[in-house]
Structure formats: C-alpha cells, structure tokens
Amino acid sequence: MGPDIRTQSLTKPVTVAEYLFTRIHQLGIRSIHGLPGDFNLIALDYIPKTGLKWVGSVNELNAAYAADGYARCLGIGALITTFGVGELSALNGVAGAYSEHVPVIHIVGCPSTVSQRNGMLLHHTLGNGDFNVFSKMSSEVAVDVARLNKPSEIADQIDHALHECWVRSRPVYIMLPTDMVTKKVEGARLADLIDLNEAPNDPEREDYVVDVVLKYLHAAKSPVILVDACAIRHRVVEEVRALVAKTKIPAFVTPMGKGAVDETSPEYGGVYAGSGSQDAVRERVESADLVLSVGALKSDFNTAGFSYHTSQLNSIDFHSTHCTVRYSEYPGVTMRGVLRKVAERVDLKKLTRVESPAVKNEVKKNYEDSKTITQAWFWPRVGEYLQEGDIVVTETGTSNFGIWETRFPSGVTGVTQVFWGSIGWSVGATQGAALAAKDLGTTKRTVLFVGDGSFQLSCQEVSTMIKHGLDVTIFLIYNEGFTIERWIHGMEAEYNDIAKWKYTEVPEVFGPSPKQVKKFIIKTKEELEKLLKDKQFNAAKGLQFVELWMEKEDAPRALKLTAEMSAKHNVRLED
Template identity: 35%
Template sequence: MAKTVPVAKYLFQRLRELNCHSVHGVPGDFFLRALDHIRPAGLNWIGNANELCAGYAADGYARAGHSIAARQFGSGPKVGALFTTYGVGELSAINAVAGSYAESIPVVHLVGTPSQKTWQASSAARPVHHTLGDGRMDVYTEMAERITCAQTKFHKYRRVEDAVQAYDETLQECVSRSKPVYVSIPVDMLEAPVPLELLAKPLQLTAKGETGSVEDDLARNIAERIRTARAPLLIVDGLSYPYDLLAEVNALADMIPTACFGSAMGAVDSGAKHWLGTLSGPTEYFDSADVVLIAGPMLSDTNTAAWTAIPPTEDRVLFNLASVEMAGIVHQVPGKTVLQRLLRELSSNLPTAVPLPARQPIKNLSVHTEITQDVFWSTMSSLLKPDDTVLLANGTPLIGGRDTEFPLRTQVVASSIWCSIGQMLPAAQGISLAKRDLGLPGRTILFEGDGSFQVTCQALSDIIRCKLDVTIFIVNNAGYTYERWLNGMQAEYNDVPAWRYTEVAKVFGAPSDYPVLAVTVRTMTELVNLLAQESIHDGKGLKIVDVVMDAEDVPEKAKAGLRRAGEALRTLM
C-alpha cells in the first residue's frame, strides 16, 4: 500500500519547508481537526487573542526574514502564516492581509471552510452559519482575490492530488512575488490522504526573470549615467527589505550619495561613506541631483512628503523585484541582479567623489526637565545595538524615528503606505517569535503610541503567553497627536482613555517566572537614569516603558508638513 499523509499535515509540512515554524490564528469550527496535525508536522500553534492580531503577527513573522541578521546568521522565515475560520474569522484578519499585500510581505492565509457538500448545496433557503444568509458561498474568496497574489480553493478540485499541487504552486508564488496568498480547505478534506511522494518533491523557489545580456547592458548604461552625472543620488525605499536589496544598497552607499525614505530606515548603515540620512522632503542636494536611483520604490504620499520628493521620470532609475524602470521604460529583469552587475561595473571604475552637505549633529538636550519628541528620539539612539529589530508605530513614532541613529544591521519596520493603527504591537509579537524559532540575533524593540496600543492591546497577552522577549516604549501623549495636528487640536475625538500602562502585564497574567520590567518616565532625568541601567538593555522578557509627553508635541521638523496636510484635508471637505 502506498504511503500517505493527511492534507492538513501536508499543508503544515510545506510551511516548515519555508522555515515557518509557527502558525498564528484563532481556532474555528471549520478547521479544528487540522490543528491536531500542527505538532506532528513540527510546527507550533500560536492561539492569538483575535484574528486581526494573528494577521499582523504573521506579517511580522515574515518580516523577520528580511533583516540582514536573518540572512547573515541563519535562514530566516520565507513566509508567515495564519489559519482562520470561514467568513467571520477571515474577515477579521483581512485588514492585516491587505496591509501585507500593500507592503509586499509574503503571508500564507489558510482558511477552513464548510464541507464540499455544503459548497455544492448551499442556498438561501438553508443558509450555513458564518455566511451572509443568501446562499453566496464564494463572496469571501472573491474579496481575498483582490488582496492576494494567488489562491488555491480546495473545493474546486475533484482530486486531492491536484489540489495539493495547486497549493504548492501558490506557495511558490507567495515567495517569488513576495505577496500574501489565500488557501481555503473544506473541513471534510483536512484528513484526506495525499500520496507521500508528492511531499517528497521540494518546492521550486528559483527566481523568475531573464538573465544575461539584458542585465549587463542595463548595468553598463546606468553606470555610465552615474559617472557622467554632476550629482548622482541613491534613494533607498521600503520595498528594499522584502526585495532583498540590502547588501546591494549598502555597497552602493560607499560609492555614491545615499539617502532613504522613512519606510527604509535602518536599511543602510548610518556609517556608510556617502550616507545622507532620512529624507523628510526635498533637500538642496536632492534638488540638484541629475540621476536618481530608487531601490525598492514604494513612493507613497506619507513616504515622500506628499510626492514632493519623487524625482522626474527622465532622471530616475527604479529597481523593483522583477523589473527595472529607466527613463520611463520598464525592463522585465530582476532588480537585484541589475544592482549586482551595476556594482561590478562601478567597482572597476569608481565615479568621481561628490562633495556632500554637512550632516547636522544630534543635539544632546538631556538637561531639559520634560521629555519632548525632539529630545526623545535622538536619545533613543543610545539604546540600540546591531541586529536589533525596531518597530515604529504609525503616528509620532514613525515621524520621530527619523531622528534616531540606527546601528549596523538594524532592521526597522515602519509602515508608510498601509499605516494601519495598532499594527505594530502584534507585529512585534510575530518578529520576536521568529527570532526565537530560528535563532536570529538581536532584540525586538517597539515604539508605540498610546492610541495604537489600545487598538490591539490583546497582543500583549499573546507575548506573555509565549514568554517572548519584547521591549516596548509607549509614547503616552493622551491621544492621537498626529491627528490633532491635522484637525481638532483640542477635540475630544482625538483623546484616548488614560490607562495605567505599567500594570497591563499583571492584568494579562504575566507569570512569576517571566521577567517583567514596567516603569513610567516623565522627565529627561528619569529617562537618562533608566537608560543607564543594564536591565533595560538585556532584551530579556517584557519591558514596558510608559513615556509621558505633552499631548500637542510633535517633532519640530514635522510641524510644517503636518500643517500643510491639515490644510489639504480641509480643502477636500
């Protein structure tokens, strides 16, 4: 008799093949039987407080594989994964999955569905729970098609062998395109037997795209443009992380002037020979640049100072995952390959050195009694170490973090297009878990606003349940300060309830054998004293620092842009 393996175990073992050792989610009736196969497949089940947190955590888990540390010290996860139930579960997670699509994060969303018979016989007369009551069973999968790059719907296949082969192809698309995918499995197929020989065939993960003379010609053309330019400029953008361009952009930063947009903070070593810093808008050098390379372009409004920092088409070269655009012409070749060949071209004949603008030193204002945004973010530079993963939540952390100096090999997670409130706390859970699962070095440090924290605070219970190592600085400024500057500085709708943040670990049941540090700081003296203690630097257990700031305070350099954004908002009303 031929050896077989249940479908559910097949699903999980393929994830393990992609270095995903944990699956996030919330148990649901349509896939409970699948969870019996998690441990036998060598994976861990992370039962989250809700599906939205599970989606954000799976996103964070996948991002851990995009750090330099993951590539240098070990094999990081190629995907994150979550399992939810049909309808109510998958819709609770859809916000997170859509964010993964927007920011090119490879996440596998598994969904347990009603049986094959139900798919065939469903009607408005006999509606099934978790449906809309009108007989439409495919409505949720149709939604998923808009926010995933590939889908496998097991109920569409008569033979289970064909279904699992389609699943393999979907996983390959997830990795090669660095986008989320959707896989739905009826409850009566979870334990259907699959020939073991199918599982013995490894997934095909070779990169797609042309190789050869096209890349060489492009690289020579770009190198010549750089050598003849008066002021060449490399801008590193947020998709450099998932597109695996970090080694190349760091090498280029030692050859030509280099800056980054906010979503790419940490991607380039701040000690690079030609490092200019993080762009908050056009600069004198930016305006004078006559050829601009953009690696991993995201180019969203929040990332480019409302598009004012995007160079003209004729002056730029865009390096994407599977294409390079030069002077408005798109070439279907891998951006990483062209960058590698460009480095080879430039190494043999380096461009003429370009005088760089003087970098402004970070001011030490620790003598101030109150903690301000401008002082806080520059002070946090002293906390960071190589191989740390730093998460900057949307709002003032995303803005203020641009004044922080990031050490070598620091990974920064900063959303600049999806910008979903509450994303970063559960993402920190996923990142810390991936670091532990795969032995990746460095701490997980989250800078979170009080408003964001309150949206997904349940993720803290997931961190505690798994006894993960996470350091959290909560910017406690009594509400949505970013929004205050857009509209309603004193408005009640921009306030959030006053929580006792140093007590939340106790509320969520932190056990006595799990180290917890919880402290409130209100003055620079208290903050500096805290940073002088070894306990805040060791990265062990859970650390919560409640940083009290003024409700209206934002970084000084952000005020003009926020005023403009507020004015633009009012013109649209």
C-alpha cells in the first residue's frame, strides 16, 4: 500500500490522540480521571505527552464522580473509560453531571473501525454486532456524541464536542476507536483555541427584555433576588454579584445555589427552599412583589418538596436558553447579556429596597446542655470552623440539608448534588474537587461532610486522595445508617441499617504513611470544640479523617420537613 495522500496534504500532522488531549489541555484541564482498559491503552500513552496527568481511579463510577467534582471547581472535567463494561459503570456518574449541568468530557476507547464494520464477536460487546448500542445509551445524557471513525472529520468533531460541553455546560461523549488513535489530523488548527464564547443575544431583542425587566424592577416595592444552581453552572455568578452589589436588593440562594452569593454580604438573606426555609427567609421571599430568579432548577429536594409559595405573576426568570417575565417567555434571549445590562442600566433612584434577614451561625441558640453532638448545633458550628476560600462538599442526605444552616465565609465554594442525589457521590467528588484546587495552584482546604452509609458506597476513592497527596478533611457522620431514608420511610427498617465499620481504620488499608493521615474519633461537643480550635487541624495538611458520632434518629430540621413531603409525594394517588 502506498503513502496516505491525506496525511501528505496536512501542513502539520499530529495523531488524533495528541490533537484530542491538546485541546483538552487548552480548556484548562490538567488531570484526567478514568481507568485503563484494552480499548483505551494506546490513547492513554499520549496523556503525559500533552502535559496532562493521569489520575487513575479505583473504579469507573468513582472516576465519573471525581470528574464531576473536578469540573465544578475548575470549570470542566474529563473522564476516560473503556468500551462497554467501563463506560456503563461510569454512566450513573455521567448522568448526574448531565442532570445538574456539569461539563464533563467522557472519552471511550472502543474497538477498531474494522472490527465494527465486520460485526466481530469481541469481548465487552453484547455479541449482536451492534457497536453503537452503548453510545446510544449515553446519547440520552450527553449534548453531543462524537464517533471518531473518519480521519477527515475527526478534528471538526472534537472541536464541536468540546465547544458544546463548555457552552451548554453538560457532558459530551467521544468514541475513540483503537485504529484511529494514531491516525493523523491537521495539527495547525491547534494554534487557534476553540471559541468558547456563547452566541450573543440579538441586540434588539435583548434590549427589549432588559427594558421590560427594568420596568417591573423600578415599580417593585419589595424585590428580591433568588439564585439557583444554573447561575453557577452557566457561569453568571459574576453578573449576579455585580447586580446585587449595585442594587443592594436582598439576595437569597436555593440549596443548589449555595455559595453563589457572598454570604458575608449585608444583602445575603439566607437559603430559600419553600417550607423548609427559616421563617424570616420564607416570609421575606414569599411576600416579595418581584422575584428575580436566576438559573432556577426547581426539583423536589431543592424546593423542600415543591413547597414554593411564590407566584409566576411576580417572577422574572433568567435561564441559559431563555428569559421569562411573568407569563411572557423570550426564547433565545439568554441570561448573561440581560443580567449585565440590567445591572448597567438600573436607575438606583427608582429602586425601593427593604432589608435582608440577618444571617448568623446560630451556635448558642442551638446549644443543648448535654455532651451529645446534635445536628441543630453542629451545622452552625461548622460555619465558625470554615475559612475563606474553602471548598465544602456535602453528601446527599443529612449533610446536604444540614449545610442550609451554615453561613459560609467569603469565597467558599459549595459542592453538592441535590438534584441527582446519588448516594456516595461526594467521596469521589471530593477527590476531584481537591485535585482541581491543586491543579489550579491554590492552597484551598477541601472539606467533606458525609454520612456513614454513603461513605460505604465509595470509600475506595480515599485511596486516590492518598495516592495524589491531596489535602482533604473528612467529617464522617457516624449515625448507623441511611438517615434520609429513615425519615422518608422505615425508621427502624432493616434495609436502612448498615454494617458497623471501624471507619478511621479504612485509610490504613490504602497504605499511606503515618504523616499522610490523621484520624480522630469524636463523641462529644467538648471533644469537637477542642478539635475545631486546633491550629494543626485547621491547617488541614494531608488527609484528616474525623469519625463524628451523632444520634441515630437525629436529623437537620430541613431534612425532616423535606422527607415528610417526599414521603407524601411517594404515596400520592392521581385525583
């Protein structure tokens, strides 16, 4: 066979793998999660050649969780698995990223194009000759599926997929056949970065929407701003904070939006989640005659069982794909440009403001004269322990609801998975978040709050934390089982119980040096106070593992309320 004419026509030929990983590096990613498998091994050889680091997780599900956590803190993440068995193990984690608008690049090493054309009976297949069956599954949780089968199209496919991943802030799926890894594509393209800017709104339509928003804002007597998850995911936090800073309008967050507003700001009014809110928060938001809602994702747990008591007639909703003013929708007019112009053009002389509720860490108010560590006391106490710039990861269940009662210092990044709610997600996500902080060159502390039941699902990822020398503090709430499930249904049911592990011994299984891991068993308020005031503990170097004892049936106030509503929804019959 003669020389490949297509390769000869390239001005700067590079392999497909080099092109793909260089593009990923250009996005700011420095570490790639995943596991090796025979269909991705050749591609993995190119990772260090392009300035990237291979993480090497313990299983594909944890790798997907970690890529999710990495993306939430760095902006975007990447994951590599092998065909079939590997990618399906990761699919739950990728689906969570999709549902919560997290940009994750999922690369799957797959059999060669020749094997696919011939329908060969290969391992990791279903034996039916269909090599696209798994990509079809993933297409439901990806905004773009790129099957890299034709060298002449591959560079365009990669660039398009990565653009979609960033701009739409959701996962993409890239299927890389073994015989395409070393094929050559045009490397000269790499000199020009992928344009990651959103398409601008039509100026005339945008200005019209801004005028309508300002009309209602200037007329309002008690406006508030409510910031939700998609404000963070679609990167308009800067615009939101600029609007709050200029207008001084009371600003609230939902559970999924926690961290989007500076909680030390006098305008910050707390967490609004319908009936699950503190009384002062609920009264202030629900009495507002105008709610500027940014990036709303009104799921059951994010709204405490769909318990919002606000009217669409008094709402203006800003989204990544459209804006809605009362009952009028403006498709294609996206929130970034509108928020910027509203902040620029608002007439402060026409604004009417009321004060926000005061938000404090109510430690003394929730103190009980007993040695027992209670949920009501613990979470405000956490607010006093946290430091500026911390990354705070909370697990589905107790921690996700408890953190509502914690007032963050300035610059804290909240990492939660309220909507998808995959138990065990937080351990992998913590590893990814801590690695992102390290890759960014920061000295941020990464702090995880996780229940004992959740930890048992994904504890192996502690091994990866140790492997990469990450600075992580884990507070494991030892309360003998699945607390959130108990409160929804089956307080004494056997299926909500778990085996009693010696949790502080778990890290030793993974072989760290004594300097890498510090472990503590804390059973009383006095012991916890001493620990939280310890300078060395607060320095948070290496892995710190705290086994924190709480009562089996104790739960945060918001969890109890939401669980009750969830239980009612589970048994509700159609009228």
